[in-house]
Amino acid sequence: MTQVNRVAAAANQHINRNRPLTFIFNGKTYQGYEGDTIASALLANGVDVIGRSFKYSRPRGIITCDSQEPNAIFQVGSTQATTIPNPRATQTELYQGLTASSTNGWPNVDFDLMAGLGKIGGAMMPPGFYYKTFMYPQSLWMSYEKLIRKGAGLGCSPQQPDPDEYDKMHHHCDVMIVGAGPAGLAAALAAAETGARVIISDEQNEFGGHLLCSTQAIDGQLPSLWVKDIVDKLTTMGNVLLLPRSTVFGYYDHNLVGINERRTDHLGEHVTTSSRQRVHKVRAKQVILATGAHERPLVYGNNDVPGCMLANAVSTYINRYGVVPGNELVLMTTNDNAYKTAIDWHQAGRKVVAIVDTRTTSNGELVQQAQALGIKVLFGQGVINVKGSKRVKGVEVAAINAENHSVSSAISHYSCDTVASSGGWSPVIHLSSHTGSRPVWNDDIAGFVPGETVQQQHICGGLSGVYALSNVISDGFKTGSTAAQDAGKGDGSYASILPLINDPQEDPAMALFHIPHSKPTSRAPKQFVDYQNDVTAAGIELANREGFESIEHVKRYTALGFGTDQGKLGNINGMAITAKSLNKTIPETGTTIFRPMYTPTTFGALAGADVKHLFDPARFSAMHKWHLDNGAEFEDVGQWKRPWYFAKTGETMQQALERECLATRNSVGILDASTLGKIDIQGKDAREFLNRIYTNPWSKLAVGKCRYGVMCKEDGMVFDDGVTACLGENRFIMTTTTGGAAGVLQWLELWHQTEWPELEVYFSTVTDHWSTMTISGPNSRKVLEKICDVDVSNDNFRYMDWIEATVAGVKARIFRISFTGELSFEINVQANYGMHTWQAVMAAGQEFDITPYGTETMHILRAEKGFIIVGQDTDGSVTPQDLDMDWVVGKKKEFSFIGKRSWTRFDNKRDDRKQMVGLKPKDPKFVLPEGAQIVFEKDQPIPMTMVGHVTSSYYSACMGYSFALAVVKGGISRKGQSVFLPLSDGTTVEAEICSPVFYDPKGDRQNV
Amino acid sequence: MLLIHCPYCEEMREEEEFSPAGQAHIVRPLDPEVLSDEEWARYLFFRKNPRGLHHEMWLHTHGCRKYFNVTRNTVTYQIMESYKMGQQPSVTASEKGQS
């Protein structure tokens, strides 16, 4: 293939003809140059049809040269891991070997089965078609949807993991400038000269914005030289961060700007030299939006035939890329500005058939220039229809009357292969909308501009409706220095002198959006408004007739602006058509609000480096390496990785659990309990504070003693539990659940800081300071005695005491408390000695076959004793009374402690509340599923009356039968009764309500 | 993402350092036992949900671990002021003529 449309090099071009690149599109190989986008390269190669439309499956070509592009949306990449769905070909830089294909067009773009549907689709697929047609029967919707989606082709997600890396960076600056066109560059320079910290970003690969495709001289030179001069200055300043290829995708509260920098996308499909994309989060004191304006197409008959393009896009392809996308041009315009396109086309050596100007006259400089070049200009006329299917073959032109939307002359035919249109320019207001600012209509430019905002935001250049280049640049200087001053830098003045620019005198433009046809809109050839969603002028008018008058409703009914382009190209035209059909003005009709992302942003970029092993912090105890070396399987408890069980070779999980349980009950087991939260509580009012926070009394707990406590929220529901020990008259150490540690500390601080600051007490977390190992079982004392320097006999070290001792040569606190019901010692050492002490305990325990056990065995052993686990047996709706734990509630405490008042609330006094009980399945081998629902009567129609559920359920190797803990309505007074559990497999099992304490109900074993 | 002034660290910090902690200036009744169920429920469950200025507590979770108060506009997300626990707001809805 040759690049038939590539013309001779001109000075302002931004492609490198010395670096040809080959690429593949829809299976064919083409050539382009470094600096090309896929779009410019395809146009250079004369490729007309690049996809099929969403609903009607009509052939489509490239329309724009930027983020507005609705048609040239491709699948890029050659592997299932690197493929990217839906980037815009107009913004995708070419690299050697790039592989792309159309996303719309099944089975292929040139021969499309769906087009059959599209041809008759005018009547068949009006707006709301999907709602109306596929509504009934509802059961078939899933099948319809699959077909529609396949036909529509929205791109394919990668099927393999993304091989690329992504990351994020935070920045702070005085002035953040979005857009590096003439306004943005001028603003950056003026701001940077004050010494302000400046960041300037632009979505394009090069700075310059509109100047990249302009031929208008600045200081008598090419505009690219002015751009280079400014960029060079900014680069050397040291206080400016320049971010090309960086799209500001979102503008968030308090001047936070989200930028996605494409670092390697232009280098190849998978490049390993750095992260592929980087999200910059910029917190700016002042933000300058210099996002410029997008040209608006006109809406006319068959305006989607390949060859119909935006006027400015045509100029860009000619001037920037050296590509003339056709041979014979008809330009339709409402303004002087677009005459440049015809002049560019003519100067590139190809034929301008005619300029069709909708205005009755214009005498602007560009108009005169075009006429002087011998270009035919037809005033007061419009292109009302395009001929051709896969490429424009000609146009129908007629005199039009915009006032009463009619055609007022006979139709003339012109042969051509390209139609460029311009309806004027729309400021790119998206970012200011992101923060909730409502755009306002500006009659002078016939477009919306940003409205009032609460952000520290400035706008300049095209975005504020300033279009003449000299004004744009001076606006940039002024805004840059003002923003810097608002950020506390400089005095609002600027040193730069406005370059010499000769802006052509322009006659007023005409506010026209929709070109009339000789037939009424509903019968005229399709006039597309939103190409991506195949929304036509007729469709919008129909929606209006059907009662959809709010622009938000029109949007949702017709899908106007719902594509990945967010209606960049079509929204204003759609609003104008709605306004006209409802006999309102555009500002009365209003605009829909744009939201982030400005252009689609990859999930990879948003995830950054927080993936895989860095997705969430994994917390480890000091003995983790030992657990790894000894075959532990791990369980996530919050962010902690806790040993779940230690399987020996060949053991199943169940076998391991039974072995661990029996070893602990019969000899000695060891558990890593380091993850429990530990809070050091000091101060003379510590005791009083505990009295207020815990449900039980603490006034009399002596130094050297421990006590179990339960905490409730103010609503009376249990939210944490644990053992607190008295270290000194004014000092306690509180333990919390593993998952509750941070929450409990915050809870204590909340009450202390907000309600009781007068209490003299301090809380400090010491969770990570201590490594905790619990040895449990009848032989645990024998193990401890071997390595401890203190007499730990039952006479000297009572149950619920704690002592300070030396264990394996390390200073330790030992708590004689038990969560298994066995004789237990909890050894705490400074965590740097954790591994040392653990190994010493294991060595000492070897003769007793000391057995490490994990959280699952801990759960079984404690459940055998009827000990609750907060969060498993409780769920935030359970009071201590519901748990049959009234014994943990202080009856004589003076202060109405947290939660107490709520227990006497009407709802909490009901005797049919769900209460904790034990359950014994009738089949002693059957383990009830946790979460299984409980009913009183088994023969009930569905839905049955559910009266509770299983909270914990295990097989007990020690007792030889399965058992469960459950909550059952009024369960405490139903002991001995049978309940039924209908299971998900359709069977129903029976169980007996019993005491939740299954093992050693008198508690003898822990007291030995 | 908000930028929040911590009155204890005495500077602006990113929202991710903080945790929201609900409506500010709710005082625990001195003697809960004498309250009716309804009065107690009002303290427990009823919270304001204004369109406009809202006084709320935040916790500087990753910073100084202190709770403090923020007056925030729930429509624009502007923060009018932040002030220490125990202090009263200087900007209130009634002053601004809002309800």
Added chain:
Amino acid sequence: MSNSINMESPLHHAQLDDLVGQSGDGGVILHEAKFLGHLNLRGNSQDPEFLAGIKEVLGVELPLSACSSAKGERAQIMWLAPDEWLIVVASGTEHDVEKKLRLCLKGHFAVSDISGAQTILELSGINVIDLLKKSTGYDLHLDSFPIGKVIGTNFAKAGAHILRLEKNKFQLVVRRSFSDYIWLWIQQGSKEYGLTIT
């Protein structure tokens, strides 16, 4: 098994000692200042007796302004909150210092030994700011983060206290249980600059 007592720092498993000298020229330089004595101090900064007691025991004034730090011969003190400080002392002296503080301080105060709870990572190098920009949203410019300032903030998805020692040198105080995550994060974040362990 010998009778010697082995201490393991939170990053023991990373075997940083073996990595020393393995790669020079990294844009990011990491050193674990392990086994230092860490004491959490709470008290009333308005109480002159409390302040005097601190000065007496530690030989340095307690830093009272927000986010400040102080360094003396015997101790380094970081402000954590208006009533909370981190005292860092030489390895193994934490018990003595704690004892002396309890002896000398009057009134309402609290001291907790947290030497096992955290470790200090010293980060430096020409790209240290780039790494930190990837890790925390705090403004690292010298104007907002001068030498000697200490801030409690997010570090990736964990928390950390960060103290600036020099223009390109910082101390990270991180919790033991999060230290492996932070080590992994630092490796990932410094990949493009090179990481040197000292």
